[in-house]
Amino acid sequence: MPPRGKPDKAAYQKLKKDLKEGTLGSLYVFHGEEVYLRDYYLGEMKQKLLPPGMEEFNLHTLSGKEFDVKVLEQLVDCLPMMSRRTLIVVSDYDLYKGDKEALAALLSDLPEYVCLVFVYDLIEYKADARTKLAGVLKEKGSVVGFQRQEQGDLIDWISRRFRALEHDISTEDAKYLLFLCGDLMNTLISEIGKVGAYARGRRVTRADIDAVATPQLDAVVFQMTDAIAAGNFDKAASVLGDLLHLQEAPIKLLAVLGRQLRQLYSARLAIEEKKGASYLMELWGMRSAYPAEKLMQSARRFSLPWCRRAVIRCGETDLAMKSTGADGEELLISLLMELAVKKGA
Structure with a gap:
């Protein structure tokens, strides 16, 4: 890209x-x-x-x-x-x-x-x-x-919005909020309002954010692959189950998962070539270092052959969904099980 x-x-x-x-x-x-x-x-x-x-x-x-x-x-x-x-x-x-x-x-x-x-x-x-x-x-x-704002400007703006609600937020937790909910201010303003109303202490915590913020689909799928990386298949299956329960179309979930796996593969290749998060930011057009750094952390827990195979299997599953008439949910669950079982390969 x-x-x-x-x-x-x-x-x-x-x-x-x-x-x-x-x-x-x-x-x-x-x-x-x-x-x-x-x-x-x-x-x-x-x-x-x-x-x-x-x-x-x-x-x-x-x-x-x-x-x-x-x-x-x-x-x-x-x-x-x-x-x-x-x-x-x-x-x-x-x-x-x-x-x-x-x-x-x-x-x-x-x-x-x-x-x-x-x-x-x-x-x-x-x-x-x-x-x-x-x-x-x-x-x-x-x-x-009126374009999406740079990470530094958004963090300053998020801090000001929380101060107006009589709360403080750390830079790292502001980055986490951006990663979880996206970087469009129109979306963030409502999420800040929810978190600010929920938080009891002066300092907003990550637990406060996780409790009430609505994550974007990319962030949820990342949580699923991150759970696979940690060997926590139950959590990965739970995340997928929640997404299907919300009636997200399997083909849409597969598209987001495919993009996530391609990014993970590129991160693993970057590690092999001793390149850093800045390389990923340039490759994928990221405005923030935070998602690139999280990708690098996650990629270190996967082997290069696993990443390559995961991308291939995702493409094959996409073809099966579009051409065989097989049940999309079953194909997606089967792919997740295969990725989890072969994580260490």
Whole structure:
């Protein structure tokens, strides 16, 4: 798997600077998977631009389904009332479909009092650099991508959120929370709330996190392979049983397990070649060292032939699920038993 390219943060940093200095522009495109940040900064824009009590007159919204350039033009022409500016938010409209010429003409000459934001939520933002519209957005606007945050920034944010709930959390336990629940802030905010409400002491413990946090599927499957590595087949079977009880599709579980085993195999190869966790981070595009370090720890308890065979058997089981009509749960349980029995091979 090729490493992920680092996202361009220039537009994001400029948005933060403009909000702080009160110099917001006239045209923005908001997109990206970090919904929490996108909604937070859209809220900050509303506070900066709209006087309290006057939102009804100066905030205009338009959905992609009802979008029309003429309707947008009418909203642009609406003068602000008891305010210096108006805010127009267009949700889930694909800018590069429809009448691009008419839209480009409108966006190239927006009045100074207008702040227009196109928000991509349910649809993906895909720019077409060949169009005149792309040139207008580049010259007149700012395309802000709200990407997943780096581990260091997330740990600081998690610590601040827990402090707001009158709790502290160690760096290692914050990393564990990220590993268990994923690194999307919109998900983490609810998990932090649950853990904060459950914890009795000032310091949040790993036991508090395990008690109430909802783990992502990748983390649960890792627990299953980690139990195999520790020779604890009962725990591995219990984890798989819980996943099946939650009606997770066997083919989906197998896909996640297959990815986990490929990562484990690459970690074992890294150990053989005397490479460290940083190699795994680059290979798999990981933003955090924590999962890479856990993979390395787990891989040390498996032999290279076992890792190779596990990847092969996972592929064979996937083929059997898709082509033979055999029961998916039975195939998955059989694979788990085989992996556990031959762990030391």
